Amino acid sequence: MQIQQISVFLENKPGRLAHVAEVLRDNKINIRALTIADTSDFGILRMIVNKPEAALDVLRHAGFTVKQNVLLGVEIEDREGVLFDIMHLCDVSDLNVEYTYSFVEQSSNKAILFLRFEDPEKAIEVFRAKGYKLLTDEEARKL
Numbered sequence: 439m440q441i442q443q444i445s446v447f448l449e450n451k452p453g454r455l456a457h458v459a460e461v462l463r464d465n466k467i468n469i470r471a472l473t474i475a476d477t478s479d480f481g482i483l484r485m486i487v488n489k490p491e492a493a494l495d496v497l498r499h500a501g502f503t504v505k506q507n508v509l510l511g512v513e514i515e516d517r518e519g520v521l522f523d524i525m526h527l528c529d530v531s532d533l534n535v536e537y538t539y540s541f542v543e544q545s546s547n548k549a550i551l552f553l554r555f556e557d558p559e560k561a562i563e564v565f566r567a568k569g570y571k572l573l574t575d576e577e578a579r580k581l
Contacts, residue, residue: 439562439572440508441552442490446483447503450476458483458502465496470581471552473539481569484539486511486552509552510561511573516542516549524551533557533563541581550581 448454455474487493490506497504501536514520528535534556535581541550550573555561565572 439510439574440558441486441511441573441575441578443507443509443552443554444485444487444490444493444497445505445507446485446497448481448483448568449503450478450480455483457500458497461496461500461502462493464485465492467493467496471539471541471577472551473537475537484537485581486578490579507554508558510555510558510565511578512551512565513571513573514549514551518546520549521551522541524553525566527564528561531560533561533564537576543581552578 444456448458454540459469468488472483474484475482486509494506495502512524514524525535527533536554537557538551538553540552543549553561563570574579
């Protein structure tokens with residue numbers, strides 16, 4: 439139930455994000471979801487790709503600092519208030535959310551909320567107990 443995410447450390451300079459996109463394109467790696475967090479000097483590009491192991495290899499070979507870590511992908515309704523429902527569940531379950539980003543599926547009226555937890559195993563137990571569908575790594579790569 440854990441999804442492999444690629445994180446790329448980027449200097450906050452023109453062309454760095456384009457270079458990542460070029461390397462992935464040239465190696466036929468598709469980005470399925472992404473988020474970028476930045477400061478004035480650097481940023482972290484976090485993404486779900488269709489071929490995470492290949493992405494790690496080609497980005498490292500291109501000189502980028504890259505890390506792989508795990509997320510949970512929770513299928514949720516695409517409606518008002520659902521973020522509160524999830525965050526409240528995390529709060530009452532004492533789950534620390536490090537960060538989150540989402541992806542909306544147009545065809546199913548569902549959304550996928552990607553969450554990074556301090557304790558992913560505990561998060562899996564909590565979400566399963568409440569009946570949430572957790573995506574597999576393979577399902578996330580096919581979004």
